[in-house]
Amino acid sequence: MDSIFRTTGQVSASDDADAALSTLLTGAVETARSAVAEHSGAETVGDYLGVAVEDAVSATHRFVAQLPGYRGWQWAVVVAGYPGAEHVTVSEVVLVPGPTALLAPEWVPWEQRVRPGDLGPGDLLAAPSDDPRLVPGYCASGDPELDEVAGEIGLGRRQVLSRWGREMAAERWHEGDFGPDSTMARSTKRLCRTCGFFVPLAGSLGRMFGVCANEMSADGRVVDFRYGCGAHSDTPAPAGTGSPRYEPYDDGVLDVADNPVPEAELASEAEPAADAEPVITEPPEAEPVPEAEPPVAGTDGPEPPSAD
Secondary structure, X not given: OHHHHHHHHHHHHHHHHHHHHHHHHHOOHHHHHHHHHHHHOHHHEEEEEEEEEEEOOEEEEEEEEOOOOOOOEEEEEEEEOOOOOOOOEEEEEEXXXXXXXXXXXXXOOHHHOOOOOOOOOOOXXXXXXXXXXXXXXXXXXXXXXXHHHHHHOOOOOOEEEOHHXXXXXHHHHHOOOOOOOOHHHHOOOOOHHHOOOEEEOOOHHHHOEEEEOOOOOOEOOEEEOOOOOOOOOOOOOOOOOOOOOOOOOOOOXXXXXXXXXXXXXXXXXXXXXXXXXXXXXXXXXXXXXXXOOOOOOOOOOOOOOOOO
């Protein structure tokens, strides 16, 4: 029983020592700041960013680096200690990039820097000596008949495309812009393998690929035999003249339209103002009727009756 109590007491003391060391490491903020100031100057140390525990005896404190040209970088100060220590030891002071630091692009080996489409007129690009895409071809034997047959089947070259090279090319063409999964191919049901403009390739690649000879489509491009477009040779012509049908329009006839009056103006005309004087409407005066003049003697008017 005594041994159990002694063991328990030792474990408790060890835990207390570890907790005290952890507190000592994480609380050494000013010690870490002083180390950076001594290394690079107090003006280069910015705000405190926090601490990260590396292991049981070390921790890393980070500060904003205020250095010209190092925006987003941080000072990292590693401090270390041991159980029962009264102070920490500064292990290293380094400048590290933060999440928003401006960094140089990842270094690319020279032989990998040339990308598809970089080759221009006059440029020279030699194939690697161990290029897996190429294998030795047929060498001339001096026999005219044999060499002629070899030339017809494409063996009259020092190097020919290997099987791996053909598979890589087939995969690249199949998954490219002229493959069966492209947007153009999915928009039609007519395939290149049934098109009159499709020219199959020679050799094993001709089972899947050909060249388009339609200048209105993928002219001169290698296309998958399951590729398709709207310019297929079997595409039916539209009915009629080919132009859309619209109602005839006579531009010599003018369309007269009333100018709409805003509702606000109509309301203002219908409702008189509150301070306006009432308008009295009087009936119009009748025009005087001229009286008839008496007839004058000696005129052609009717004579008065005689006294007889």
